[in-house]
Amino acid sequence: MPIMQANTPTGIVGYGAYVPRYRVPATEISRVWTDGVGGVPIKEKAVAGLDEDTITISIEAARNALHRAQINPALLGAVWVGSESHPYAVKPSGTIVAEAIGAVPHTQAGDWEFACKAGTEAMQAGIGFVGSGMQPYVLAIGADTAQSRPGDALEYTAAAGGAAYIIGRAEESLAEFEATYSFVTDTPDFWRRPQAHYPSHGQRFTGEPAYFEHSVSAVKTLLMELGRSAKDYNYVTFHQPNAKFPQRAAKMLGFEKAQWEAGLLSPVVGNTYSGATMLGLTAILDIAKPGERILCASFGSGAGSDAFSLLVTERIAGRANMAPTTQAYIARRKEVDYALYTRYRGKLSMK
Amino acid sequence: MTVEIARHWRLNSQRYSLIGEECPACHYKIFPPRDVCPHCAEEAGPEFHFSGNGTVFSHTTVHTPPEGFEAQSPYTVALVKLDEGPMITAQLTDVDNGAVEIGLPVEMVTRKLAEQGDEGLILYGYKFRPQMAMA
Numbered sequence: 016m017p018i019m020q021a022n023t024p025t026g027i028v029g030y031g032a033y034v035p036r037y038r039v040p041a042t043e044i045s046r047v048w049t050d051g052v053g054g055v056p057i058k059e060k061a062v063a064g065l066d067e068d069t070i071t072i073s074i075e076a077a078r079n080a081l082h083r084a085q086i087n088p089a090l091l092g093a094v095w096v097g098s099e100s101h102p103y104a105v106k107p108s109g110t111i112v113a114e115a116i117g118a119v120p121h122t123q124a125g126d127w128e129f130a131c132k133a134g135t136e137a138m139q140a141g142i143g144f145v146g147s148g149m150q151p152y153v154l155a156i157g158a159d160t161a162q163s164r165p166g167d168a169l170e171y172t173a174a175a176g177g178a179a180y181i182i183g184r185a186e187e188s189l190a191e192f193e194a195t196y197s198f199v200t201d202t203p204d205f206w207r208r209p210q211a212h213y214p215s216h217g218q219r220f221t222g223e224p225a226y227f228e229h230s231v232s233a234v235k236t237l238l239m240e241l242g243r244s245a246k247d248y249n250y251v252t253f254h255q256p257n258a259k260f261p262q263r264a265a266k267m268l269g270f271e272k273a274q275w276e277a278g279l280l281s282p283v284v285g286n287t288y289s290g291a292t293m294l295g296l297t298a299i300l301d302i303a304k305p306g307e308r309i310l311c312a313s314f315g316s317g318a319g320s321d322a323f324s325l326l327v328t329e330r331i332a333g334r335a336n337m338a339p340t341t342q343a344y345i346a347r348r349k350e351v352d353y354a355l356y357t358r359y360r361g362k363l364s365m366k
Numbered sequence: 367m368t369v370e371i372a373r374h375w376r377l378n379s380q381r382y383s384l385i386g387e388e389c390p391a392c393h394y395k396i397f398p399p400r401d402v403c404p405h406c407a408e409e410a411g412p413e414f415h416f417s418g419n420g421t422v423f424s425h426t427t428v429h430t431p432p433e434g435f436e437a438q439s440p441y442t443v444a445l446v447k448l449d450e451g452p453m454i455t456a457q458l459t460d461v462d463n464g465a466v467e468i469g470l471p472v473e474m475v476t477r478k479l480a481e482q483g484d485e486g487l488i489l490y491g492y493k494f495r496p497q498m499a500m501a
Contacts, residue, residue, distance in 0.1 A: 036460045065438045066459055066477035070490065074382075074476045102488055111490060115382035115476050117415075301501075336500045343501050349462075 018196045018240040021146020026188025029084025029181040032297040033076040034344035037062040039356040048166045056257040060285025063160045063175035072158040076179035079338035084181045088117040092150025097133025132315030134289040141182035159288035164213035174285025178293035189331040193324040198233040205316035233320035245269035249307040252278030252295030254314035298341040305329040381491035388414040395450040418474030420448040460495035471497045
């Protein structure tokens, strides 16, 4: 059977979001590069401040997850950070995050990489760690300060943000993992070589053979193995490289707007890469009620998709307001123009 | 270089998480940690985790920063009165420099303080921002 289920049931014990304060409107990018001609893929995207990076985003999301989990951080058996923008090429983001939240020294820490699905990979590994009884809790984070070449199509959407999940045993969970499944092939739709500052991509090739083939296949297989269909779920969220792709994937799989709109954040925060699917899930958990089902499917270029089926438990009650909600972070916004954006993103050569 | 690494490494817990001490004799909350309680002169004592909440006591905006802090200039530095008592100096973040007022409720966040050039360490530590609403 291709779907993955731990011998001991597991779930989400705590979750936390983080979105930076700054926003650059897509029309501002269009003003600079196309004289405002043509459509834009989203309304605006979140931009990290001068003192923010994947590590600071991860720390705040992790602290929010701990507030909601109400557990001792020293019990975290692993602190894993999935990202394609780790501040160091060699030196783990995970150790700094673990130190900052009080998880050291009796913990496992490390970094994960699989384009935009690095964080959900860490979640799957966390299910294995906890489900096998090796550790009581695992912290899995997906966070990015995404890079994009000035003037490239990606510049409209490449954003910053992240989310953190504490995975523990099902009986302590706010939402239980019913099953997870991964669909992976060697599909070169998007990549970045070690010395390159900006990523390259296959233009339209990123759509059908990459995003849609992997995301839709992952969800279809998970639903088939569970004997379910789209109507069995209250909410669904996908990877969100723009506003259009996740809506189209939802339609292809038979989901309605009422199921996907709560988790669709890309129009107002952009593509937060490793944070994207995981932030969609935090936004859903903020409003979910006991007994509701959530389906979530990430996508990482290269390529693969991780799909999860979740059942919300009665322990969700009262947890949303134990830390800032995803929508509270989205509402906290300061608009910047293209000039400030280029400074914040380090796109100005100083030497 | 080695001395510099050790100097910053020793400050990790206080810089990342605002961990100070509580005097076992008079229960004065101490930050940064030190050998002797500044309130009663007894030996300082076990670790104390500050909540990170406080208010701005005074502030100024730095336009001519010291070496190593140019990248984030201009920035506002404040004296922050922590809810547990101590007053500390820290940068403010996520706030417009002209919008800071005395008495502003703030909360601690961990952010980048400075980078030691393109090949050196990235230094992280506490800053304060206006307190966020939960929802």
